[in-house]
Amino acid sequence: MTVPAVPRASRRAGAGTLSAVGRFYVTTPIYYVNDAPHVGHAYATVNADAMARWHRLAGDEVFFLTGTDEHGAKVAEAAEEHGVTPQEWADRVVRRFQDAWTVLDISNDDFIRTSEPRHRVTVQELLGRIHDNGYIRLDTYRGLYCVSCEDYYTEDQLVDGKCPVHGRPVVEMEEDNYFFELSKFEDRLLAWYDEHPEAVQPVTKRNEALAFIKGGLKDISITRTSLSWGVPVPWDAGHVFYVWYDALVNYLTGIGYGVDEARWTGWWPHVHHLIGKEILRFHCVWWPAMCMAAGIDPPKEVHVHGWLLVGGQKLSKTLVRDADGPVRLTEIAPQALTEDFGVDATRYHLLRDVPLGSDGEFTYEGMVTRYNADLANNLGNLLARVATVVGSKCGGTGPAPDPGSPLRAAAEEAVAGAVAAWERWAPHEALAHTWSLIGAANAELEANEPWKKDPGPEVDRVLGSALEALRIVALLVTPAMPRTATEIWRRIGLDGSPEERRVPADVAWGGYPGGVPVEKGAPLFPRRKD
């Protein structure tokens, strides 16, 4: 497939030059419905959401897809344990994911469930194409299977005879399976990665994918007869596709592959998958090979993130009521954090604390410390101080910014740093750059102490510039903390919402109009004592 790419926005040429709209298609992995959503899932989804929101703010046309992976032995087992059908079980658990994403202000444009009829259509279309192209053959498969991984292992991959990931016993399986001839794609995959160095990020993960391919690829079994909970194989009744094969195709279902040619060809060249590190092999080896076998380009970019890990005992006491013994990350519901810290503080922590690509320790104490330092003391304090002094010295009307303010350079630097960081999928750095402007604005207020001075042009200049810094900060934090951004915008007297603005066009110094009412309001992030 050769589809001409819609040009990227020309925003990189500088402010005010948004002439063409780019496209950005971002996906999360689809989550298994065998269990409830936890903070690890929230980490991935909030990061994808922030990237989607960043691209909307930058003027791109965005399609953001998330959803649930509902087929396979793992879900069938969970349903059986609860005495319901797999569909009933999926219908029950999917709501928990949808509720969690609503609470976290996730702005997905679509939610794909793999048990939906539209997914069956796309899977059968894509795999039918691969079959017609001669890359699928029938054979007998014997192996050791871990139901939790939905994957086979060889004897020497086991640890004490058990699954190396879950420590669960594996089962011996023998099936007549259809095989995808992955072995035929070694050279093509290496050539693709050679020509597209950005296709897997970060580079350490690209190297992992390359090492895997260079280690030699075996054909893989893609159907099951031992299970009926799956997408039926169109050319052989009695077989269903192996859950991973059906799952990966969700990225094409969401854009209408097999149904709406113009739609899917318009989005596919702009796809960016965000995935966790343990599913790299599926996304960076199998999936691109499947795409090639079907005659379409592999995904443009796969971004691989690490894991959130959990330590501290305090976490268990505070976040999981009635916890018995140490708590695992998978037991922390995203809502436990949003109820305790608020939605935006939770989003901020997930984006700011663990750089995409690395593993990171998640602790309750760390979250409190960062909340107090960054949100209560820095951002919240800046807004409260400025609004208070505008009230006492300017009669509650915000003055215009000073074109020669020393904050101007700090703002320009923060904008350039944040824009570049969002562009390279580094939300934690984008936020660090944004906070450098907050720090500079607080320091400028300290240096001038407008609260000690008589009302007049000097006080107006200092406060107008602090308000301008807040306006720019509101725009830059929009992808991470949309509610906070809107609230700052409103309190400093601006019309509309920051989401309607464009970055960098609207972050040039001097955009705060002055002469508008500034409201003090309650603290945005009250300091925590725990």
Ligand code: MSP
């Ligand atoms: N259903 C498959 C994905 C299919 S995509 C075509 C799956 N589901 S999952 O629910 O087990 O995991 C989904 C994602 O959540 C993975 O990318 C995984 O890395 C991520 N996380 C699960 N626990 C996590 C942490 N503790 N930390 C960060 N992300 C984690 O795999």
